[in-house]
Amino acid sequence: MSESRSLPTSLILLWLVGTGLRLPILAVPPVIPTLRDEFHLSGTQIGTLTGLPVFLFAVAALAGSRLITRLGAVLAVVTGLVITAISSALRGVAPDVISLLGATIVMGAGVAVVQPAMPALVGRWLPRHIALSTAIYTNGLLVGEVLPVALFPVLFALFGQSWRATFFLWAIPVMAIAVVMLVAAPRERIAPASISARWLPDWPAREVWRLGLIFSSGSALYFGSNAFLPGYLSQAGRPDLVSPALTALNLGQIPVSLLMIAFARRLEGKGWPMVVSSTLAVVSIVALVSTAGTATVASAAALGFFAGGGFALGLTLPPLLCPPSEVARVSAAMFTISYAGTMLISVISGFAWDISGSARFAFLPIALSALPSIVLIQTIRFDRRPSVGVETK
Secondary structure (H helix, E strand, O other), X not given: OOOOOOHHHHHHHHHHHHHHHHOOOOOOHHHHHHHHHHHOOOHHHHHHHHHHHHHHHHHHHHHHHHHHHHHOHHHXXXXXXXXXXXXXXXXXXXXXHHHHHHHHHHHHHHHHHHOOHHHHHHHHHOOOOHHHHHHHHHHHHXXXXXXXXXXXXHHHHHOOOOHHHHHHHHHHHHHHHHHHHHHHOOOOOOOOOOOOOOOOOOOOHHHHHHHHHHHHHHXXXXXXXXXXXXXXXXXXXXXXXXXXXXXXXXXXXXXHHHHHHHOHHXXXXXXXXXXXXXXXXXXXXXXXXXXXXXXXHHHHHHHHHHHHHHHHHHHOHHHHHOOHXXXXXXXXXXXXXXXXXXXXXXXXXXXXXXXXXXXHHHHHHHHHOOHHHHHHHXXXXXXXXXXXXXXXX
């Protein structure tokens, strides 16, 4: 596929898809207190509910990679978005925890199909603007994470405090984005499908594991904090701070994505920004669990800023380190490892809460999850980048 789209059009499409991938997922944390009361959820069940989509990101990522080889990256994205929208709406009619988890499983699978396609589109559409296009896509992810949290108090009141209605609402823009992608994205010429039995790319397995563990740090920091911050503040007697703190956590990621856009060339292919962002994210967690007031909101904003930076930097690794033809498979393997680790951290954090009786201890595994990105990013050789070029099919 030639790079036939203008830079602005390609960036807009990447931003829209990024937004759509997060809207239905981040609709969950604000309603966790309500779900906990209605379904009598334990800390471990909360960790499972919030970590389940992340686990599906891991399980279905390789299926997404194979779907790309059959349909092409664009149609894989459209298919995943449609699945995500429909299953998100179905959560709104779930009568019990089992059906809620079932709809969440399908939704997570839909998102997982899309994720390995996005780095592939970055490498194919804009091979000379990898850092910039990844930053734009990441900004879309972050905006999609902020909107459900920031607008929750208004929407919850508007819909008569119905968490079900909010799930229906966020399915609408996801379906609309699927339509826009189908209409506006360039068509791909698909060669006859050739499905390999191998699920790993043509790199040594240790390379894929390294990328997966690095990326899992930013993912675990972010999803874990969103999952357990409401419980921590409610237990600390400050339920009034749940919405402001979640908004700060998610809104704090926006400035770092803008900085990445502004300084894309300077940050591209360097390890030290990841070390700095992950280290300061841990510091922010310590500050967060040491307070239960205005300082908690400020700490949440700082955590969002630094965790978001690490997440965005991790997304640039596959298109930077491998040729366009391998990006989808490398990304799928990276997502499989990283999101499986994120789900594991989420469940362990919930278990730590149940065992200790204090939601504060749920953040200990989350903080420890930052270690791989601090250590392993320093072992990456960025001087082996693929030659810049446009893949033609």
